[in-house]
Amino acid sequence: MATVSVAAPAVLHARDISLGFGDDTILAGVDLEVRPQEFVAVVGASGVGKSTLLRALTGLLPPQRGEVEIPRGEATDTRAWSMVFQAPRLFPWRRVRANVELGLEGLALSRAERRRRALEPLALVGLEEFAERWPSTLSGGQQQRVGIARALAVKPKVLFMDEPFSALDAITRRHLQGELADLRQRTEAAIVFVTHDIEEAVLLADRVMVLGGKRGDTPAGVIDVVEVDLPLTARREHAEFANRVQAIEHLIGPGPAAAAT
Numbered sequence: 001m002a003t004v005s006v007a008a009p010a011v012l013h014a015r016d017i018s019l020g021f022g023d024d025t026i027l028a029g030v031d032l033e034v035r036p037q038e039f040v041a042v043v044g045a046s047g048v049g050k051s052t053l054l055r056a057l058t059g060l061l062p063p064q065r066g067e068v069e070i071p072r073g074e075a076t077d078t079r080a081w082s083m084v085f086q087a088p089r090l091f092p093w094r095r096v097r098a099n100v101e102l103g104l105e106g107l108a109l110s111r112a113e114r115r116r117r118a119l120e121p122l123a124l125v126g127l128e129e130f131a132e133r134w135p136s137t138l139s140g141g142q143q144q145r146v147g148i149a150r151a152l153a154v155k156p157k158v159l160f161m162d163e164p165f166s167a168l169d170a171i172t173r174r175h176l177q178g179e180l181a182d183l184r185q186r187t188e189a190a191i192v193f194v195t196h197d198i199e200e201a202v203l204l205a206d207r208v209m210v211l212g213g214k215r216g217d218t219p220a221g222v223i224d225v226v227e228v229d230l231p232l233t234a235r236r237e238h239a240e241f242a243n244r245v246q247a248i249e250h251l252i253g254p255g256p257a258a259a260a261t
């Protein structure tokens with residue numbers, strides 16, 4: 001997409017990584033390079049290793065082989081990466097703003113700066129006026145937007161999102177997909193987004209990494225990386241949209257994920 005600078009240094013490199021648990025390797029030979037402000041979606045059948053790959057990319061799970069690097073830079077008031085999960089994981093005894101400030105603790109920021117840095121992303125997700133509310137007074141979709149604001153507050157180079165909309169009802173989900181398509185153009189962060197929903201991936205991403213195994217063999221790997229060179233505005237209505245979705249469904253095959261989406 002136009003927002004992605006191909007010449008800029010990558011904000012994430014993963015070279016030939018294999019990962020799994022104990023002696024069991026679930027994914028092998030994964031290469032990924034993410035550019036600033038790029039949006040990469042990761043899709044594949046249930047259990048193929050999408051969430052595990054995210055954990056390996058963040059460094060939470062050391063790969064069995066290969067290397068992952070997210071260049072940190074010099075800044076002491078930002079983090080290299082942050083994560084949005086399926087559930088917003090808000091603390092009910094902290095107000096919305098205080099929940100967003102949580103991620104900022106430990107960074108070199110004064111109290112006043114922390115407050116400002118919490119309000120900025122809340123405005124970005126349209127919740128500035130909810131800053132002093134308790135999480136329990138927000139809808140599920142609003143709570144998830146607070147989770148996104150908390151992750152953005154640290155100004156990450158890479159924002160990881162693990163099925164962030166899968167717990168939401170269909171209408172809220174569609175609404176937040178539209179918001180994320182808009183938000184991604186207004187944030188500096190690159191986004192790596194795991195979903196089992198292929199339409200969601202094609203709707204939001206610049207590239208879709210398709211994980212799977214040939215004939216279901218393990219370990220699985222990258223079957224293909226599909227470029228989605230369609231304009232972000234009204235992408236769902238674009239004549240090519242359904243073709244991209246079908247091409248990816250075809251790559252994954254008639255597994256449980258294809259049936260579930």
Ligand SMILES: Nc1ncnc2c1ncn2[C@@H]1O[C@H](COP(=O)(O)OP(=O)(O)OP(=O)(O)O)[C@@H](O)[C@H]1O
Pocket residue numbers: 021026044045046047048049050051052053196
């Ligand atoms: N802590 C763990 N210890 C052992 N095996 C694990 C662990 N976590 C996940 N696995 C296994 O690794 C495989 C990949 O799991 P993962 O959650 O990454 O898949 P996924 O593609 O994200 O699935 P889904 O779409 O259903 O969320 C699964 O077979 C799972 O059982």
